Amino acid sequence: MQFVTSFLVTIFLVVFAGFLAGPAFTLPAYDAQGGVAAGALPQFVVVAVVILAIGSFVADLRRRVRSEGEAEAEVHFDASPTRVVTIGFAVLALLAVFLVAWPRLSFPVAASIFMAALSLLLLPAEQRTVRGALVAVVASIAFCIGVWLAFVHLLAVPLR
Amino acid sequence: MEFLTPLSEGLGTVLSQPTALLLILVGVIVGFTFGATPGLTATMGVALFIPLTFPLPGEIAISMMIGLYCGSMAGGAIPAILLNIPGTPSAVVTTLDGHPMARSGQAVRAYGWALIASVVGGLIAWFALVTIAPALARLALRLGPAEYAAIAFLGMTIIASIVPGQLVKGTLAAIIGVGLSVVGLDQITGQGRWTFDTLPLMRGINIMPALIGLLVIPELLSSIFQRQVQAQVRVTLRGMFPNLPELMGQSVNMLRSALIGVAIGIVPALGGSVGSLIAYDQAKRFARDKHMYGKGAPGGVVASEAANNGVTGGALIPLLTLGIPGDTVTAMLLGGLMIHGVQPGPRLFDTSGELVWMILASTLLATVAILIVGIIGFRFFVKVLDVPRHVLVPALFVLAVVGTYSLANQWFDVLVMLVLGTFGFCASLARIPVYPMVIGVILGPLLESEMRRALVISGGDWSTFVTRPVSATILAVALAALLMPLLFSWREKHLPRRKELNNNFTEQK
Numbered sequence: 001m002q003f004v005t006s007f008l009v010t011i012f013l014v015v016f017a018g019f020l021a022g023p024a025f026t027l028p029a030y031d032a033q034g035g036v037a038a039g040a041l042p043q044f045v046v047v048a049v050v051i052l053a054i055g056s057f058v059a060d061l062r063r064r065v066r067s068e069g070e071a072e073a074e075v076h077f078d079a080s081p082t083r084v085v086t087i088g089f090a091v092l093a094l095l096a097v098f099l100v101a102w103p104r105l106s107f108p109v110a111a112s113i114f115m116a117a118l119s120l121l122l123l124p125a126e127q128r129t130v131r132g133a134l135v136a137v138v139a140s141i142a143f144c145i146g147v148w149l150a151f152v153h154l155l156a157v158p159l160r
Numbered sequence: 161m162e163f164l165t166p167l168s169e170g171l172g173t174v175l176s177q178p179t180a181l182l183l184i185l186v187g188v189i190v191g192f193t194f195g196a197t198p199g200l201t202a203t204m205g206v207a208l209f210i211p212l213t214f215p216l217p218g219e220i221a222i223s224m225m226i227g228l229y230c231g232s233m234a235g236g237a238i239p240a241i242l243l244n245i246p247g248t249p250s251a252v253v254t255t256l257d258g259h260p261m262a263r264s265g266q267a268v269r270a271y272g273w274a275l276i277a278s279v280v281g282g283l284i285a286w287f288a289l290v291t292i293a294p295a296l297a298r299l300a301l302r303l304g305p306a307e308y309a310a311i312a313f314l315g316m317t318i319i320a321s322i323v324p325g326q327l328v329k330g331t332l333a334a335i336i337g338v339g340l341s342v343v344g345l346d347q348i349t350g351q352g353r354w355t356f357d358t359l360p361l362m363r364g365i366n367i368m369p370a371l372i373g374l375l376v377i378p379e380l381l382s383s384i385f386q387r388q389v390q391a392q393v394r395v396t397l398r399g400m401f402p403n404l405p406e407l408m409g410q411s412v413n414m415l416r417s418a419l420i421g422v423a424i425g426i427v428p429a430l431g432g433s434v435g436s437l438i439a440y441d442q443a444k445r446f447a448r449d450k451h452m453y454g455k456g457a458p459g460g461v462v463a464s465e466a467a468n469n470g471v472t473g474g475a476l477i478p479l480l481t482l483g484i485p486g487d488t489v490t491a492m493l494l495g496g497l498m499i500h501g502v503q504p505g506p507r508l509f510d511t512s513g514e515l516v517w518m519i520l521a522s523t524l525l526a527t528v529a530i531l532i533v534g535i536i537g538f539r540f541f542v543k544v545l546d547v548p549r550h551v552l553v554p555a556l557f558v559l560a561v562v563g564t565y566s567l568a569n570q571w572f573d574v575l576v577m578l579v580l581g582t583f584g585f586c587a588s589l590a591r592i593p594v595y596p597m598v599i600g601v602i603l604g605p606l607l608e609s610e611m612r613r614a615l616v617i618s619g620g621d622w623s624t625f626v627t628r629p630v631s632a633t634i635l636a637v638a639l640a641a642l643l644m645p646l647l648f649s650w651r652e653k654h655l656p657r658r659k660e661l662n663n664n665f666t667e668q669k
Contacts, residue, residue, distance in 0.1 A: 045339040
């Protein structure tokens with residue numbers, strides 16, 4: 001998983017840096033006195049990101065070739081790589097849907113749906129009963145209404 | 161002892177405000193709760209509670225956040241002892257002896273040692289903070305733009321090179337962070353940089369949404385995948401605290417470990433876990449019962465907890481005097497301070513002296529509050545371990561979104577948080593560290609503006625960075641920080657081969 005994500009992140013960084021290179025290189029890098037102008041740092045960032053992203057991937061590739069046949073170390077999560085990727089991106093997708101729905105449905109409704117959906121998604125297998133689901137949904141609604149009341153009435157933040 | 165007068169004034173101000181005292185206590189309780197819950201961190205706690213401090217006066221809000229920071233460090237020991245799962249990364253060393261003590265029926269005693277070591281470590285760190293910080297700030301005031309640029313560069317190089325064997329990834333992350341800080345209008349010429357003629361991008365990427373996105377979202381996602389264990393322990397306060405001879409027996413260990421923590425805390429990015437590990441190693445080396453270390457020695461718990469609480473005071477030193485955060489929590493604190501109109505740096509002691517001393521007084525009170533909260537709230541914090549993860553994590557996601565929105569009531573901030581959160585998660589899967597990105601976002605503007613000022617003063621002469629002695633020294637240290645990991649890696653690869661050759665040569669002779 002680490003190798004595949006490293007490859008994808010490298011591709012993303014190189015493409016994105018290429019996209020940002022145009023605006024960066026239209027700015028001047030040096031002023032008349034030999035000092036640094038507005039374009040210097042963006043230009044440096046673009047070039048350095050491309051070089052280091054490729055360097056980082058090459059290092060991962062070399063590590064993978066060297067350790068071929070050995071189990072790849074996946075130590076930072078207590079779950080299988082497939083589960084980490086699936087659940088991780090599902091949560092991020094739910095979050096994006098919540099942000100899109102918020103202006104349309106109002107905060108208490110959108111947040112309650114988001115939290116209930118996420119709670120149900122993360123519900124452990126042994127608690128997947130009607131009662132377990134009901135508790136998760138009720139807790140979500142109560143929490144979101146509490147947050148909405150606190151922010152709107154106590155902190156005067158206009159949550160629509 | 162010239163700090164006593166302003167400090168007593170700061171203490172007087174805090175003590176005369178019951179709200180401030182109450183909120184410091186609330187901060188410590190919330191911090192303990194975040195520390196005691198595996199998967200939740202002090203960084204999350206500070207990030208999620210910053211919006212709740214909006215209506216409060218700056219000094220009280222900051223006091224509450226500091227209480228949260230101190231509380232979370234101490235709270236991390238609870239699951240480390242009871243469940244063998246560190247509540248915070250810095251409590252990982254506490255598990256080595258804390259959990260074996262719990263298994264042999266001494267859970268409460270181990271917690272008592274952890275609590276005392278946390279408070280003593282915090283007090284020593286606080287003393288270091290009030291004595292070192294003002295002197296360092298005075299020294300920093302004499303520095304020019306070239307030195308500031310060098311300090312910002314040093315901060316980034318240390319952080320980029322800190323991940324073992326990952327110098328390229330660390331540097332890449334730091335430069336991505338600098339790239340994020342570039343977005344917006346140029347501070348000097350007003351030219352748009354990566355703004356694409358859109359108003360939100362012209363305003364630039366605010367620090368807090370970037371920090372919440374890069375630090376909190378990936379941490380929340382990773383907390384989903386941590387196993388949840390129920391605490392099975394009989395909670396009683398009997399026998400919690402050691403007697404005086406036992407306490408005296410650990411006094412040197414406590415002092416040494418706290419000082420190690422302070423020293424480690426001052427260096428950006430090393431953090432509590434490194435401090436605890438070094439302190440534990442030293443404690444074991446000097447201990448009479450070294451054979452018991454790893455099997456349930458109180459000295460191991462003491463070393464770890466005194467050191468990781470020492471780190472809190474140490475990490476506040478570069479934050480308050482140079483505006484450079486020592487760890488992820490102080491990076492969040494920096495964002496919180498800026499939201500409340502406080503700009504940390506060498507001029508802070510001059511421009512907002514009263515506020516700084518009030519912050520330092522609050523740190524002292526928060527450290528003392530750890531003891532009270534730790535004793536009274538022990539039963540509650542053990543119960544916190546049983547809160548189901550599938551309810552807690554979604555609730556924290558909601559708070560992260562609402563908190564980001566409420567920073568400036570801007571949808572753009574929430575979008576930035578989501579995009580950077582997604583990138584941070586992908587980066588962590590690819591083992592690209594996110595902390596250097598955060599430091600790049602924070603130090604990027606300082607590095608650029610001071611470098612440009614230095615070049616204006618020198619008339620475009622780049623040698624100004626190496627001809628000024630302080631700047632040259634700092635740059636040399638930065639270069640060493642970059643080259644040392646490469647050197648160690650080269651030695652690791654070539655030394656065994658050389659040894660093998662020598663052995664072969666000797667055998668042939």
